[in-house]
Every structure is written in structure tokens, then in C-alpha cells.
Amino acid sequence: MTDTLEKPIEKAEGAAPDQGLAAAPKRLFIKTYGCQMNVYDSERMADVLRPLGYAPTDAPEGADFVILNTCHIRERAAEKVYSELGKLKQMRERKVARGDGGMTIAVAGCVAQAEGEEIMKRQPAVDLVVGPQAYHQLPELLTRTARARGERIGADFAPHEKFDALTPKMIATRGGEGPTAFLTVQEGCDKFCTFCVVPYTRGAEWSRPAAAVLAEARALADRGVREVTLLGQNVNAYDGEGPDGKPSTLARLAYALAEIPGLDRIRYTTSHANDMSDDLIAAHADLDALMPYLHLPVQAGSDRVLRLMNRKHGRQKYIDLIARIRTARPDMAIAGDFIVGFPGETDRDFEDTLDLVRQVTYAGAFSFVYSPRPGTPAATMAGQVEEGVALERLHRLQALLFEQQTAFNAAQTGKTLNVLFEKKGRYDRQAIGRSPYLQAVHVEAADHLLGQIVPVEIVSGAQNSLNGRLVDQGTI
Incomplete structure (x- = not known):
């Protein structure tokens, strides 16, 4: 995962004319930091601004409206935003000096x-400053700003309001994702891990009603989406209202999604070990559409450190849980998250983490050195680990994780995997798709197969991707 994800969104056909800001089309640039949920939120911000005549552009220099959709998870996140804001301020001043109009600047997200x-x-x-639950208010806030520089902060709104703002027409015409799409089903977290700001920036856990999720998924499938990734800060805690008016589960939602024609693949991220329920494990055994790749963070392999993190599960519970999942779905690939150098972590604690990694074996992982987040309990804990010690541990952990990831990819050589082709590659007629295990797969002479799921023989595997060839090019 990178610190910054920039995803310009394609202009939709039939965009409504500007409703009062100006007669000419306006240009919108959104810079997205952090996770997939922020990517999803950026796409929805573009959706709610489209009726005002805003069409996306791929550079801030030509934009009339620039939004920085921020993430508070990474170290020095706010400082990166302020640095970017300084550049935008100068850019706006140059535009005004040239007589090229102005630029509205907004900060959104965590x-x-x-x-x-x-x-x-x-x-x-x-x-404008807009919290992650308030982007549906952007048209109103933007109009106020353009007219009178009135109320400019919109951060305190219930999550359901922003999803209610997604009308059926808006869903049907949202920016094009190609054959894959993100679909937010849950927001917030009630776990209060001592290192994490999410409960403070995204609020309490809240789940969208199943009917709303299914309606959006059907609209995506009608537009050619073959794979959806269900998003949530704690997605497997999903408990949205079901058809009977009672709380549903992520498993029941997955079964309903699997019934949608054309929707062939379902993924979800990110999960908590304590919410990996029996029915969700069983769904992985029952549903071919539910991909055999699970991102299930553990963060550390030491019981003592897990208690300090307030993770509410121990190492053995996590290891046993992985075993149960793999019993239900033997080909399941596991990905994880790890924090090294957490306050109070000793050499023995770190060795416990390495031992857990060796027992579980990971197909992929995100790993970081702990960095304090203001306002979180861990920021003031005793025993802050020296940076040099933490970095040395990180390098050792990453060497092991990279070894496992490379071995997992190499083990696919000779197998035939169904690949969903998503985009053209760097070379003529090359296409890039995703395996069931989320690996990037490069295939020659396959650019005519975009949007299709096709069997591919894997000829080699490296640390970050696979190379393959079409099984029977003469029949495709």
C-alpha cells in the first residue's frame, strides 16, 4: 500500500449542467491519500459534484476545485497535507495573476x-473542511462558499446521510471502475486499539442496510463490473439491516451478492480476528464467488504486546482461527498487517512475531514501524522503542514476509488460474489481470480480453506478480 493513491475519475456522459456556480464546465481534481475506502469516498465526491457541472481532470494546475482526501493513519499525515496545501495556495495565486479564474481548495477525510x-x-x-461522513454536503457547502464564503466546516453528520445521498441515478452513472469496483458496506470501529485513530476520526461502527448495498452492487454489475471489494474499517463486523428487518451478517450479505448475475467475484477488507464468525468461514467453503484471499491483520505475535495494543485476541486464538479457515477453504491465502517497535516490545516479543509468521505463512503483508498518533493511548505509553532498534526489526520481519510472498507466487508456476483482466499492460497487446489470490498476472496477446475472466497457465512467479499465457488461445 502506498502513502498516496491518485485516481482521476473518468467524465460521465450526460453530466447535468451547472446549477448556479457558472455556466461553463468546471474542472475537479481529487488527490486521495491512504486506503481503498478513501478511494471509494473520492469517487462518491466526484459523483455528488457531477450535477454541478464538475468534470474530473488529471492535474491540479487546471482545476477549479481541488480536494485533498486525507488519511490520518500514516506518520506525518497532516504535515504532508499542509505541504500540499502550500503548493496549492501558490498555484491559485498564479492562476489569479494570469486571469485564469480562481481555485476552491478543500480538505476532506480523516x-x-x-x-x-x-x-x-x-x-x-x-x-472547505469536510469530514468523511459529510461529503454528501459538498454541493451545499461549495455553493455557500462560492456565493458568500459562509459556513465552511461540515464534519459532524451521521454515516447513513452520506449513503442516502447516493441516488439510484447517481449509482447508475458513477465514474467508471472497469471490471472491478470498491463498495463500502461498513464504517467506523469500536475496537479502540491503542495505536489507532480510526474510532476518533471515523466514529462508531455503522453498517449500511443490505438492500442499499445490493442495489448498488446490481447497478455496478449492470455496468460491467465483475468483481466487488466490500470495504469497511472493520468489515466483518457488518450488521446492516437485512430483508427481515433484523441485523444481517457479512456472510449473509455475501450469499445475496453471489446471486447477482454477472457479479462473479467478491472480496472484503479489512477484517478483525474477533469478528471472523463461523458463518463467514462457512461461506468461504460454500461460495465460489468469495475469493480465497483473506486480509486478516494480527499486528503482533506476542500476547503481551497484543494486550498492550488492546487487540482483544491472543496469538494462539489467531493461529487456531487461521487453521479453521484453511480447513474450510484449503487454498486460502492469508495477508496480514504488522507493527514492530510498539511501546514496550522486547526482543523476545519480536521473536514471537517472527514465530507466528513462520507458523501462519503469508501470501502478502503490510508491515510498519510504530509511530505515535496524537490522542491515542499508545502515544504516551512508557517504553517507546528506539528508532534504530525498530528499523532493524522491521527489516528482519520484511525479509521473512518477502520470502514467503515470493515462495507463494513461485508455487503458482504450472497451475491454471482464472484471471480477471483489468487493463492493458506496458507492452503491445499485453494485458494485466488479477488471480483469485489478488496477484497481478501479466499475459501477452490478451488485450482483447479486458473485463473477462479467462483461464491462464502460470509460467513464472516473482515477488510481486505472475507471468502467464492463455490456456487455449485458439478458442478464445
Whole structure:
């Protein structure tokens, strides 16, 4: 995962004319930091602004409206935002000096939620601050700003309001994702891990009603989407209202999604070990559409450190859980998250983490050195680990994880995997798709198969991707 994901969104046909800001089309640039949920939120921000005549552009220099959709998880996240805001301020001043109009600047997402007032004070160039639950208010806030520079902060709204703002027409015409799409089903977290800001920036756990999720999924399938990734800060805690009016589960939602014609693949991220229920494990055995790749963070392999993190599960519970999942789905590939150098972590604690990794074996993982987040309990804990010690541990852990990932990819050589082709490759007629295990697969002479799921023989595997060839090119 990278610190920054920029995803310009394609202009939709038939965009509604501007409703009062200006007669000419406006240009929108959204820079997205962090996770897939922020990518999803950025796409929805583009959706709610489209009726005002805003069409996406791929560079801020030509934009009339720039949104920084921020993430508070990574180290120095706010400082990166302020640095970007300084550049945008200068860019706007140059536009005005050239007589090329102005530029409205907004900060959205988790940094906006956590530091809204401070952002406005520290960088007066910011016109709007919008928390992650309030992007559906962007048209109203933008109109106010354009007319009178009135109310500029919109951070305190219930999650259901932003999803209610997604009308059926808007869903049907949302920006094109190609054959894959993200679909947010749950937001917030009630776990309060001591290192994490999510409960403070995204709020309590809340799940969308199953009917709303299914309606959006059907609209995506009608537009050619073959694979959806269900998103949530704690997605397997999903308990949205089901058809009977009672709370559903992620497993029941998966069964319903698997019935949608054309929707062939279902993924979900990110999960918590304590919410990996029996019915969800059983669904992995029952549903071919539910992909055999599970991102299930553990964070550490030491019981003592897990208690300090307030993870509410021990190492053996996690190891046993992985065994149960693999019994239900023997080909299941596991991905994880790890934090090294957590306050109080000893050499023995770190060795326990390495031991857990060796027992589980991972097909992929994200690993980081612990960095304090202001306002979280861990930030003031005793026993902060020296940076040099933490980095040395990280390098050792990553060497082991990379070895396992490379071995997993190499083990696919000679197998035939169904690949969903998503985009063209760098070379003529090359196409890139995803295996059931989320590996990138490069295949020659396959550019005519975009959007299709095709059997591919894997001829080699490297650390980050696979190379393959079409099983029977003469019949495809």
C-alpha cells in the first residue's frame, strides 16, 4: 500500500449542467491519500459534484476545485497535507495573476475530521473542511462558499446521510471502475486499539442496510463490473439491516451478492480476528464467488504486546482461527498487517512475531514501524522503542514476509488460474489481470480480453506478480 493513491475519475456522459456556480464546465481534481475506502469516498465526491457541472481532470494546475482526501493513519499525515496545501495556495495565486479564474481548495477525510478547526487556522487558503461522513454536503457547502464564503466546516453528520445521498441515478452513472469496483458496506470501529485513530476520526461502527448495498452492487454489475471489494474499517463486523428487518451478517450479505448475475467475484477488507464468525468461514467453503484471499491483520505475535495494543485476541486464538479457515477453504491465502517497535516490545516479543509468521505463512503483508498518533493511548505509553532498534526489526520481519510472498507466487508456476483482466499492460497487446489470490498476472496477446475472466497457465512467479499465457488461445 502506498502513502498516496491518485485516481482521476473518468467524465460521465450526460453530466447535468451547472446549477448556479457558472455556466461553463468546471474542472475537479481529487488527490486521495491512504486506503481503498478513501478511494471509494473520492469517487462518491466526484459523483455528488457531477450535477454541478464538475468534470474530473488529471492535474491540479487546471482545476477549479481541488480536494485533498486525507488519511490520518500514516506518520506525518497532516504535515504532508499542509505541504500540499502550500503548493496549492501558490498555484491559485498564479492562476489569479494570469486571469485564469480562481481555485476552491478543500480538505476532506480523516485529517479533516481530526483537525478541522486547526486546518482552517493554519492554512487560510483552505475554503472547505469536510469530514468523511459529510461529503454528501459538498454541493451545499461549495455553493455557500462560492456565493458568500459562509459556513465552511461540515464534519459532524451521521454515516447513513452520506449513503442516502447516493441516488439510484447517481449509482447508475458513477465514474467508471472497469471490471472491478470498491463498495463500502461498513464504517467506523469500536475496537479502540491503542495505536489507532480510526474510532476518533471515523466514529462508531455503522453498517449500511443490505438492500442499499445490493442495489448498488446490481447497478455496478449492470455496468460491467465483475468483481466487488466490500470495504469497511472493520468489515466483518457488518450488521446492516437485512430483508427481515433484523441485523444481517457479512456472510449473509455475501450469499445475496453471489446471486447477482454477472457479479462473479467478491472480496472484503479489512477484517478483525474477533469478528471472523463461523458463518463467514462457512461461506468461504460454500461460495465460489468469495475469493480465497483473506486480509486478516494480527499486528503482533506476542500476547503481551497484543494486550498492550488492546487487540482483544491472543496469538494462539489467531493461529487456531487461521487453521479453521484453511480447513474450510484449503487454498486460502492469508495477508496480514504488522507493527514492530510498539511501546514496550522486547526482543523476545519480536521473536514471537517472527514465530507466528513462520507458523501462519503469508501470501502478502503490510508491515510498519510504530509511530505515535496524537490522542491515542499508545502515544504516551512508557517504553517507546528506539528508532534504530525498530528499523532493524522491521527489516528482519520484511525479509521473512518477502520470502514467503515470493515462495507463494513461485508455487503458482504450472497451475491454471482464472484471471480477471483489468487493463492493458506496458507492452503491445499485453494485458494485466488479477488471480483469485489478488496477484497481478501479466499475459501477452490478451488485450482483447479486458473485463473477462479467462483461464491462464502460470509460467513464472516473482515477488510481486505472475507471468502467464492463455490456456487455449485458439478458442478464445
